[in-house]
Amino acid sequence: MSLRIVVTVKYVPDATGDRHFADDLTVDRDDVDGLLSELDEYAVEQALQISENSDDDVEVTVLTVGPEDAKDALRKALSMGADKAIHVEDDDLHGTDAIGTSLVLAKAIEKAGFDLVVSGMASTDGTGGIVPALVAERLGVPQVTLLSQVSVGDGVVKGRRDGDAASEQLEASLPAVVSVTDQSGEARYPSFKGIMAAKKKPVESWDLSDLDIEAEEVGLEGAFTKVEVANERPARTAGTIVKDEGEGGKQLAEFLASQKFI
Amino acid sequence: MAEVLVYVDHVDGAVRKPTLELLTLARRIGEPVAVALGNGAADTAAALAEHGAVKVLTHDASEYAEYLVVPKVDALQAAYDAVSPAAVLVPSSAEGKEIAARLALRIGSGIITDAVDLEAGDEGPVATQSVFAASFTTKSRVIKGTPVITVKPNSAAVEAAPAAGAVETLAVTFSDQATGTKVTARTPRESTGRPELTEAAIVVSGGRGVNGAENFSIIEALADSLGAAVGASRAAVDAGWYPHTNQVGQTGKSVSPQLYIANGISGAIQHRAGMQTSKTIVAVNKDAEAPIFELVDYGVVGDLFDVVPQLTEEIKARKG
Numbered sequence: 001m002s003l004r005i006v007v008t009v010k011y012v013p014d015a016t017g018d019r020h021f022a023d024d025l026t027v028d029r030d031d032v033d034g035l036l037s038e039l040d041e042y043a044v045e046q047a048l049q050i051s052e053n054s055d056d057d058v059e060v061t062v063l064t065v066g067p068e069d070a071k072d073a074l075r076k077a078l079s080m081g082a083d084k085a086i087h088v089e090d091d092d093l094h095g096t097d098a099i100g101t102s103l104v105l106a107k108a109i110e111k112a113g114f115d116l117v118v119s120g121m122a123s124t125d126g127t128g129g130i131v132p133a134l135v136a137e138r139l140g141v142p143q144v145t146l147l148s149q150v151s152v153g154d155g156v157v158k159g160r161r162d163g164d165a166a167s168e169q170l171e172a173s174l175p176a177v178v179s180v181t182d183q184s185g186e187a188r189y190p191s192f193k194g195i196m197a198a199k200k201k202p203v204e205s206w207d208l209s210d211l212d213i214e215a216e217e218v219g220l221e222g223a224f225t226k227v228e229v230a231n232e233r234p235a236r237t238a239g240t241i242v243k244d245e246g247e248g249g250k251q252l253a254e255f256l257a258s259q260k261f262i
Numbered sequence: 263m264a265e266v267l268v269y270v271d272h273v274d275g276a277v278r279k280p281t282l283e284l285l286t287l288a289r290r291i292g293e294p295v296a297v298a299l300g301n302g303a304a305d306t307a308a309a310l311a312e313h314g315a316v317k318v319l320t321h322d323a324s325e326y327a328e329y330l331v332v333p334k335v336d337a338l339q340a341a342y343d344a345v346s347p348a349a350v351l352v353p354s355s356a357e358g359k360e361i362a363a364r365l366a367l368r369i370g371s372g373i374i375t376d377a378v379d380l381e382a383g384d385e386g387p388v389a390t391q392s393v394f395a396a397s398f399t400t401k402s403r404v405i406k407g408t409p410v411i412t413v414k415p416n417s418a419a420v421e422a423a424p425a426a427g428a429v430e431t432l433a434v435t436f437s438d439q440a441t442g443t444k445v446t447a448r449t450p451r452e453s454t455g456r457p458e459l460t461e462a463a464i465v466v467s468g469g470r471g472v473n474g475a476e477n478f479s480i481i482e483a484l485a486d487s488l489g490a491a492v493g494a495s496r497a498a499v500d501a502g503w504y505p506h507t508n509q510v511g512q513t514g515k516s517v518s519p520q521l522y523i524a525n526g527i528s529g530a531i532q533h534r535a536g537m538q539t540s541k542t543i544v545a546v547n548k549d550a551e552a553p554i555f556e557l558v559d560y561g562v563v564g565d566l567f568d569v570v571p572q573l574t575e576e577i578k579a580r581k582g
C-alpha cells in the first residue's frame with residue numbers, strides 16, 4: 001500500500017514587514033520579503049507526522065501556486081522533510097482570486113495524484129480560510145477541515161474540529177482534503193541535514209498549459225472579484241498614556257467613565 | 263425589490279446576533295429572505311421577521327448534525343434556486359465561510375470573505391474588508407455571478423424592522439457528497455455565562471503578563487464588573503492558562519468591540535490582527551515601550567497586579 005499526500009503551501013509577504021498594495025491593487029510582493037505562510041508549516045508538520053506514523057509507503061509532495069520566488073516556500077517545506085515539490089508558475093496567474101486559486105490547485109493535485117490533501121487553516125495574507133473547502137468541492141472528495149488533531153489509518157482520516165459551539169470528532173474515507181489549525185502541534189525546524197538534502201530533491205515546474213487551464217480562467221482577467229479601493233488605515237491619534245504611581249487604576253476608571261463605559 | 267438570501271446562524275432556534283446584523287445590512291441592498299436549517303429552524307421565524315425577513319425558508323434533517331458542512335451547502339443551493347436572489351449573505355464564522363465558498367463555486371460566482379461593511383453600489387453590493395492585520399481598508403465587488411459575501415460579527419448595529427416573515431419549508435435533496443464527512447461525536451462547549459467573545463461590546467484580555475492560570479481570575483473580575491467577554495493572547499493560551507476558544511488574533515477570534523482592554527499583552531502583529539478595529543483601545547502594561555501603546559486611546563504603564571484590581575474596585579464603587 002502507498003499513500004500519496006499533497007500539501008498545499010502558500011508563499012506570502014512577511015506579516016511583520018510593511019505590507020501594502022501595488023498600483024493594480026494586488027499585493028505588492030516586491031517591497032516585502034516573502035516566506036512560507038507560517039500556518040502552512042503546521043500542514044507540512046502534520047503530513048510528515050502522518051508519514052512517520054504510517055506502516056505504508058508514504059510520499060509527501062508540497063505544492064505551491066505562485067511567482068518565481070515562491071520556490072523559497074517549497075525549499076523550506078522540503079528542508080522540513082517533504083519528498084518532492086511542484087511549483088505552478090505562470091505570468092497569467094497574477095491577481096488570481098480564491099475561486100481561481102482553487103481551480104489551479106485542484107487541477108495540479110489531480111495531475112500529481114493524491115490520497116490526501118493537507119492544507120493550512122488560512123493563509124497569513126488573504127486569510128480567507130476557504131481554499132481547502134473549495135478544493136474539496138472541486139475534487140468531489142470529503143473535506144475534513146480546521147482540525148486541531150489528525151490521524152490517518154486504514155484508508156480513513158479522523159480528526160477533531162474545535163468550533164465555537166462544540167468540539168467535534170470527524171471521520172471520512174480517503175481520498176479527502178484536510179486542513180489543520182495552529183493547535184495541531186508545533187512545526188519542526190529544518191535541520192542542517194534537511195537543508196542540505198532539500199537541495200537535491202526534485203522540484204517540478206508546471207504552467208497553465210500543463211494543467212489545461214486557459215489564461216482567461218485565472219489572473220486578474222479571470223477573477224470573480226475586484227478590489228476597487230485600498231486605503232491605508234489612518235494612524236490612530238496618539239492616546240493618553242499615564243504612569244501608574246498608585247492611582248493608575250482609578251485614573252483608568254475616570255477615563256472609562258468619561259467615555260461612558262461605566 | 264430584489265431579494266437577498268441571508269443564511270441564519272442559530273442554536274436550536276435561538277438566532278445569534280451576527281445574523282440580525284446581516285439582516286440589517288441585507289436591507290440596504292434588497293429584501294431579506296432568511297434560510298434557517300437544522301434543529302429548531304422554524305423557531306427562528308419570529309426573531310427574523312422582527313428584523314426584516316420577508317420570508318423564512320426552513321428545513322430540518324438529521325444530516326445537518328451528522329455530517330460536516332455539505333448538507334448545509336445543498337440546502338442553501340436549494341434556497342438559491344428557489345429564490346434567484348441578487349446576493350447571498352452568510353455570517354463569517356469558520357463554518358459560514360466554508361458553506362459560502364462551496365455555494366459560490368457551485369453557482370459560478372465570486373466570493374468576498376470577512377466583510378466589515380456593505381453598501382449598495384451602481385454595479386451591485388460593495389463590501390469593505392479590513393486587511394493586512396487591519397492596516398488597510400479595501401472596497402471590493404463580486405464581478406461574476408451572484409455576489410456571495412460573508413460578514414464579520416459587529417459589522418452593523420442591529421435594527422428592528424418588522425416584516426412578514428412568512429415561513430416556508432424548503433425542499434432539499436442531498437448530494438452524493440453530503441454524507442462524506444461524518445461527525446462521530448460532539449461535545450458542546452460549556453457556557454461561562456459571559457457574553458460571546460466576537461459579539462461582546464466590551465472585551466477584557468490577558469496575555470503572558472498575567473503569569474499563570476490562577477491569575478486570570480483578576481482579568482475575569484474586571485470583565486464581570488463591565489459585563490464584558492474575556493479574551494487571551496496566544497501566549498496565554500499556549501501556556502494553558504486560558505482556553506483556545508478565547509484567543510484573540512489572527513488564528514483566534516477577531517473582535518471589534520466598543521472597548522478592548524489589553525492587560526499584559528505586548529501587541530504583536532498577529533494579536534493586533536484580531537483587535538485593531540476595536541473602537542476604543544486601552545492597555546495596561548509595565549513596559550512603556552510595548553507596541554500595544556501605539557494603538558491605545560488610553561494606556562497605563564504599570565503592573566497589572568496593582569492596576570487591574572484597583573480599576574475593578576473603582577468600577578464597582580462607581581456602579582454602586
Ligand SMILES: Cc1cc2nc3c(=O)[nH]c(=O)nc-3n(C[C@H](O)[C@H](O)[C@H](O)COP(=O)(O)OP(=O)(O)OC[C@H]3O[C@@H](n4cnc5c(N)ncnc54)[C@H](O)[C@@H]3O)c2cc1C
Nearest residue numbers: 008065097098119120122123126128129130131374375393
Ligand atoms: C488582503 C487580501 C484579501 C483577499 N480577499 C479575497 C476575497 O475576499 N475573495 C477572493 O476570492 N480572494 C481574495 N483574495 C485573494 C486570495 O487571497 C488568493 O486568491 C489566495 O491565493 C487564496 O486565498 P487565501 O489566501 O485567502 O487562502 P486561504 O483560503 O486562507 O488558504 C488556506 C490554505 O489554502 C492553501 N493555499 C491558498 N492559496 C494557495 C496557493 N496560492 N498555493 C498553494 N496553496 C494555497 C494553503 O494551504 C493555505 O493555508 C484576497 C487577497 C488578499 C491579499
Ligand SMILES: Cc1cc2nc3c(=O)[nH]c(=O)nc-3n(C[C@H](O)[C@H](O)[C@H](O)COP(=O)(O)OP(=O)(O)OC[C@H]3O[C@@H](n4cnc5c(N)ncnc54)[C@H](O)[C@@H]3O)c2cc1C
Nearest residue numbers: 469470471495496497511512513514526528532548549566
Ligand atoms: C502564524 C502565527 C499566528 C499567531 N496568532 C496569534 C493570535 O491569534 N493571537 C495572539 O495573541 N498571538 C498570535 N501569535 C503570537 C504572537 O506573535 C505573539 O507571540 C503573542 O501575541 C504574544 O502574546 P503576549 O502579548 O501575551 O506575550 P508577550 O509578547 O510575551 O508580552 C507580554 C507582555 O506583558 C507585559 N507584562 C509582563 N508582566 C506584566 C505585569 N505584571 N503587568 C503588566 N504587564 C506585564 C510585558 O511587558 C509584555 O509586553 C501568532 C504567531 C504566529 C507566528
